[in-house]
Amino acid sequence: GQQLNQSPQSMFIQEGEDVSMNCTSSSIFNTWLWYKQEPGEGPVLLIALYKAGELTSNGRLTAQFGITRKDSFLNISASIPSDVGIYFCAGQLRRGNTPLVFGKGTRLSVIA
């Protein structure tokens, strides 16, 4: 099946630092999404991207849909302790009623 390569696998950062993670694929995706999962919870949608080259922000989070449609990145600026969690990228091959393909996740730890 389709696979998304997400990196880094884990990050340990100081509070206040910026964070960057990315996702790549050998296939073209029409939609890229970024989710955050905290312990004991389901993934929560952070940002959805629908057009190649699109750059979207949600508070301190910024994500971009790569021009080639084969990659996306997520940046978190000025990290805070509540940013701790696992961040997943997800792609949709065809827009519409098709399920998502997920990356393996980036586990973020923030040291106060």
Next chain:
Amino acid sequence: SAVISQKPSRDICQRGTSLTIQCQVDSQVTMMFWYRQQPGQSLTLIATANQGSEATYESGFVIDKFPISRPNLTFSTLTVSNMSPEDSSIYLCSVLGTSGVYNEQFFGPGTRLTVL
């Protein structure tokens, strides 16, 4: 966005038994999915729950092991049958909902299953 609830939130089961997980959505949705998340792993799609017809299973998942029902547009169940310790995972219900122009996929809180 859709509000999704799952029951039970967690369970500990003996091998060889079966567990049915319920998923309830607060609005009618076209698409419902079931995912499995093994410890420390990403999400893997089990099947698409189709209203009024048999679920569509992904490679590696079969109906005998994971029977799914979807009697209407707001409810679905997933049964994990003849469980073994390898079935210990978080099982997540997901729906395609509308947020603005496009459909987006939302997740329930998950059911944490431990098989002894």
